[in-house]
Amino acid sequence: MSDLRDLYQDVILEHSKAPRNYRELAAANHKAEGYNPLCGDRFTVYVDMEGDSIRDISFQGSGCAISKASASMMTQIVKGKTKAEAEQLFDRFHKLVTGHAPANGEAELGKLAVFSGVSEFPVRVKCATLAWHTLHAALEGKQEAISTE
């Protein structure tokens, strides 16, 4: 049960039940769809860029608790960040959930550190990173749906 609680922390469960920024963004000038064919998770990420900064961001779709909570918390943390800062966060987040985070890495990730338990569940890494991959695709301006496979 301790492992399970590492994965399903209260913050994650809370975000999965009441995801933040869960809506279509009319003003979005960047958008991408992400899909995990393994489990059918599917999210659309909407981004309103002002110059190099993320002025607003939202998402919609369906998925498991991990993927939905990750998307929700991602939208909170990258709002107001530059594209480069967002990409850097993705890189650190990816290292965290795959168990490659540096010793002091969690401090830089702030609230996202609650996802550290994912590293004990390798098959769930794709769930945790789906929204981030989709954000990356949106920022790169790719049009076609991206897939975790």
Add this chain to the structure above:
Amino acid sequence: MSIAAKPVSPASKQRFDIERVRADFPILQQKVRGKPLVYLDNAATSQKPRAVIEAISRYYEGTNANIHRGVHFLSEHATEEYEAVRGIAQKFLNAAESREIIFVRGTTEGINLVAQSYGRAHVQAGDEILITDMEHHSNIVPWQILCDERGAKLRVAPINDAGELILDEFANLLGPKTKLVAITHVSNALGTINPIRRIVEMAHSRNVPVLVDGAQAVPHLKVDVQALGCDFYAFSGHKVYGPTGIGVLYGKAALLEAMPPYQGGGDMIASVSFEKTIYNKLPYKFEAGTPDIAGVIGLGAALEYVNGLGIENIGAYENDVLAYATAAVSAIPGVRLIGTAKEKAGVLSFVLDNIHPHDIGTILDQEGIAIRTGHHCSQPVMKRFGIAATARASFALYNTKEEADALARGIEKVREVFA
């Protein structure tokens, strides 16, 4: 085929000693994450009894040689063992002749063989292939490829809310343009048993041949291809306690005789010259290249294992466990069963409140319980029920009511985590 509804007779209970059966499967003795393994992912692949594992070892340690062309001792013995399994498979399906048994990699390859060989020879622009809304992707995509190539149309017979084929709609879709019916015997996502004999009668009254995907049926039901009357029947060895990478396609000899080869190569020819190649007779015409000899021998051991227990005994025992598990799981608040057909085999698919099946799968895994979560390679079925995925527990001859209880306790735990 309706062993599904029959109660277990005391006699068959005596014949089916579950403790002895479980002892035949070495993998079941282990613990997973500190808990006894509860393996409920049998519709994906079944575990292997010692008899199968040892038959494969014995072949590699004592018999290994290429078949059908050696004059030496080992080749002769390997050929004998390989061909003996054709006879075992023939009896297992009650095919009229052993040359009607083609060894393939699995159900998928069997269906592709028919689509590419029979299909290309008989399906023209404007023709139709009729399937159902409960097919596995492997009984959809080969027909889509054929239809795209030929300008033919894929028609899909609908299912009702219980997950049963709507026979009237099926009959309406069976028309003068229908060139083939391809249908699953048992649905992998829902567990529904289709009334194959009736479907074959309907199709044959219009001279339409029928292919049956038997992947999920063969482990649970007595299959008699002559009684069913179907023209093709495909199944995979690994779902019926045999190794992966081997399966069987049954086809009526007259149809197979008239079909062009599927793949070219060694063993499928009688003679080759650059001017003209003459194909080998059945079944070798459809077995190009060195086959999975060890796989065939393992499959033979698996079918003999099933024969030893008796498929009717297995089916009756499994139905008892499935009924028990269905009652236990459906009593849990928030559970909705997906697939509630009157005639079912092996499969318990469900969704739970707003909890994603992937989360259910992870939490059950922590309890040592292996289930499948996702769309089960049946995305149209998921769409039909308005869901993205289900959690699926699927049962085999070695599963017990205690394991069904463990599943129900695991689901309660999922509810606690998400409470």
